[in-house]
Amino acid sequence: MNKIFEIPLYAYERSPDQDAQTPVRRKVVIIGAGPIGLGAAIDLAQQGVEVVILDDNDKVSFGSRAVCYAKRPLEILDRLGCGQPMVDKGVEWNIGKVFFDDRQVYDFNLLPEDGHQRPAFINLQQYYFEEYMVNRVRELQAAGAPIEIRGRNKVEAIGTHDDHVTLEVDTPEGAYTLEAEWLIACDGANSPARRMLGLDFVGRVFEDNFLIADVIMEAEFPTERWFWFDPPFNKGQSALLHKQPDNVWRIDLQLGWDIDKEREKRPENVIPRLKQMLGDDVEFELEWVSIYTFQCRRMEQFRHGRVLFAGDAAHQVSPFGARGANSGLQDTDNLCWKLKLVMDGKAPESLLDSYDMERIHGADENILNSSRSTDFITPKSDMSRILRDAVLDLSEHYSFARPLVNSGRLSVPCTYDGSPLNSADALLDGPARTRPGSPCPDAPLGDDFLLPKLGDKFILLTIDADAPDSFEEDGVEVTRLALSVKDDASLELKRRYLGENDSAVYLIRPDQHVAARRASFDEAQFRTALRRATGKE
Amino acid sequence: MSDQLTLTPNIDGADDFYAELLAAHEGLAKDQSDALNARLVLVLANHIGNRAVLSQALEAAALKE
Numbered sequence: 001m002n003k004i005f006e007i008p009l010y011a012y013e014r015s016p017d018q019d020a021q022t023p024v025r026r027k028v029v030i031i032g033a034g035p036i037g038l039g040a041a042i043d044l045a046q047q048g049v050e051v052v053i054l055d056d057n058d059k060v061s062f063g064s065r066a067v068c069y070a071k072r073p074l075e076i077l078d079r080l081g082c083g084q085p086m087v088d089k090g091v092e093w094n095i096g097k098v099f100f101d102d103r104q105v106y107d108f109n110l111l112p113e114d115g116h117q118r119p120a121f122i123n124l125q126q127y128y129f130e131e132y133m134v135n136r137v138r139e140l141q142a143a144g145a146p147i148e149i150r151g152r153n154k155v156e157a158i159g160t161h162d163d164h165v166t167l168e169v170d171t172p173e174g175a176y177t178l179e180a181e182w183l184i185a186c187d188g189a190n191s192p193a194r195r196m197l198g199l200d201f202v203g204r205v206f207e208d209n210f211l212i213a214d215v216i217m218e219a220e221f222p223t224e225r226w227f228w229f230d231p232p233f234n235k236g237q238s239a240l241l242h243k244q245p246d247n248v249w250r251i252d253l254q255l256g257w258d259i260d261k262e263r264e265k266r267p268e269n270v271i272p273r274l275k276q277m278l279g280d281d282v283e284f285e286l287e288w289v290s291i292y293t294f295q296c297r298r299m300e301q302f303r304h305g306r307v308l309f310a311g312d313a314a315h316q317v318s319p320f321g322a323r324g325a326n327s328g329l330q331d332t333d334n335l336c337w338k339l340k341l342v343m344d345g346k347a348p349e350s351l352l353d354s355y356d357m358e359r360i361h362g363a364d365e366n367i368l369n370s371s372r373s374t375d376f377i378t379p380k381s382d383m384s385r386i387l388r389d390a391v392l393d394l395s396e397h398y399s400f401a402r403p404l405v406n407s408g409r410l411s412v413p414c415t416y417d418g419s420p421l422n423s424a425d426a427l428l429d430g431p432a433r434t435r436p437g438s439p440c441p442d443a444p445l446g447d448d449f450l451l452p453k454l455g456d457k458f459i460l461l462t463i464d465a466d467a468p469d470s471f472e473e474d475g476v477e478v479t480r481l482a483l484s485v486k487d488d489a490s491l492e493l494k495r496r497y498l499g500e501n502d503s504a505v506y507l508i509r510p511d512q513h514v515a516a517r518r519a520s521f522d523e524a525q526f527r528t529a530l531r532r533a534t535g536k537e
Numbered sequence: 538m539s540d541q542l543t544l545t546p547n548i549d550g551a552d553d554f555y556a557e558l559l560a561a562h563e564g565l566a567k568d569q570s571d572a573l574n575a576r577l578v579l580v581l582a583n584h585i586g587n588r589a590v591l592s593q594a595l596e597a598a599a600l601k602e
């Protein structure tokens with residue numbers, strides 16, 4: 001049987017735009033049907049915005065690439081209507097083990113906090129992730145949403161103008177010109193769009209190579225994350241073993257800098273390496289093998305007039321910490337509601353500059369974390385190796401050293417502290433985790449959860465406080481969600497949103513981030529907060 | 538705990554301590570000694586815990602003017 005990543009999911013079809021006398025102007029064009037381009041397209045289409053995705057390929061990601069998805073992106077995917085199939089298919093895990101040389105030095109349990117609908121992490125092949133998103137696109141199309149994927153449409157040139165963008169697109173039947181009011185470039189780490197616009201991508205390349213292999217095996221290994229420093233089967237290097245659905249296992253083997261990549265990738269060289277790791281008697285089959293050199297880089301700005309960059313095109317991180325696709329979805333989560341308001345004339349274009357500011361803040365946090373993990377895993381000097389090994393040796397005996405072991409700090413969403421869209425915190429001694437700029441933490445509501453009730457539009461969350469059911473300010477509408485601490489017997493809602501206060505009112509953005517909060521409703525204050533959150537103050 | 542690094546004499550029986558430190562390294566090869574020093578730094582750093590003091594200690598040890 002063919003693998004899902006070998007089947008064209010959006011085969012080339014001729015578009016009427018290719019036969020138009022003058023170039024057709026579309027509302028939003030997205031380059032790239034990777035997870036981030038698909039995420040952006042679904043988000044916009046759900047809001048009724050016409051969107052066309054162009055991809056030079058016609059299939060999902062070749063091989064798995066991303067495997068680990070964190071809670072926040074799953075919550076975003078819920079809003080996009082594809083969280084459930086991810087969680088249904090994905091593998092949940094909580095236990096991690098750390099090995100040094102030939103021994104286990106300790107294990108840990110992620111101990112995810114209770115009272116969240118979604119797990120801390122799931123593992124799932126990237127091709128399934130993309131397939132579920134393509135399914136969602138088909139579902140939206142069937143419901144009449146203005147969304148289209150054009151396979152084997154390769155963008156060859158981009159022209160920028162004050163109020164639109166022109167694209168030269170190549171197809172199996174020749175080239176055509178397309179125009180877009182707005183262009184979102186989600187064309188991956190090697191972003192041709194970036195190159196076409198002559199934009200820099202600055203950062204660090206880590207002088208190391210990693211063999212990434214997905215193997216299919218009926219193995220006894222438990223559903224845990226196993227990380228080896230300096231194991232006997234890969235001396236002086238590191239290794240990772242992680243489970244995916246369908247008996248597929250992800251294996252990362254660090255190879256060092258001076259290697260012949262083509263040679264190392266050949267099955268006759270890969271298989272003996274894996275046998276050393278897994279044992280001679282384990283039967284396995286290679287699904288996909290690749291060799292990567294990791295980098296941590298970002299663009300100086302993500303917005304260039306009418307062109308907006310998102311996902312790997314805008315920033316790239318080493319995969320320790322699973323921050324690539326996870327953070328890319330936070331980009332489009334941040335961008336799409338802003339773009340919709342701007343396109344509807346309900347917010348000034350400058351609101352899009354806050355996308356730049358907030359997501360650069362996120363990218364820098366991810367780059368910092370990924371760089372630190374990479375530095376721990378692949379020490380760059382004799383002394384950094386000595387210190388690293390000292391941490392590992394101590395971690396076997398003393399718990400104090402375990403927080404210093406860094407085999408990846410797993411992705412968490414960032415708080416947009418200092419964002420111009422935030423209003424000053426006016427909830428005295430309110431919980432720090434829900435201060436303005438924070439992503440709303442989930443909370444249980446009986447059999448239900450809080451987050452599915454938020455999102456897509458501005459919400460006024462009142463907890464034991466009075467407020468009007470809705471109000472409008474300058475074209476932007478806010479709808480009230482009235483709750484009481486009594487709605488949650490576990491008191492998590494109180495702990496996460498009230499602290500010691502008896503009541504609270506939150507203004508929550510369409511991307512489920514807090515814009516403002518106070519103990520009670522004050523119309524003038526919340527109108528100002530809404531203006532500020534939409535770039536009008 | 539004070540937020541200020543102590544840089545005045547603070548060890549009772551300084552000579553004894555110093556002898557114990559040397560003794561800990563006795564008979565070790567260079568790489569074993571380096572490893573011991575690294576572990577010792579980490580153990581002591583955890584005991585101090587205070588981030589401000591640790592930063593001051595790193596600066597003081599660098600002997601940069």
Ligand SMILES: Cc1cc2nc3c(=O)[nH]c(=O)nc-3n(C[C@H](O)[C@H](O)[C@H](O)COP(=O)(O)OP(=O)(O)OC[C@H]3O[C@@H](n4cnc5c(N)ncnc54)[C@H](O)[C@@H]3O)c2cc1C
Pocket residue numbers: 031032033034035036037054055056057061065066067068069126153154155156186187188189191192193212292310311312313319321322323324325326327328
């Ligand atoms: C080994 C490995 C492990 C990883 N593990 C994780 C993980 O556990 N968790 C995680 O969150 N992330 C992980 N990542 C990162 C993750 O794979 C990426 O962040 C993610 O794929 C980025 O999505 P994207 O949509 O921005 O870009 P891509 O997935 O690269 O998609 C870009 C798309 O643009 C198209 N395109 C390019 N040029 C053109 C053009 N000129 N015209 C038209 N279309 C074009 C391409 O065909 C492609 O479909 C991992 C990456 C690697 C390599």
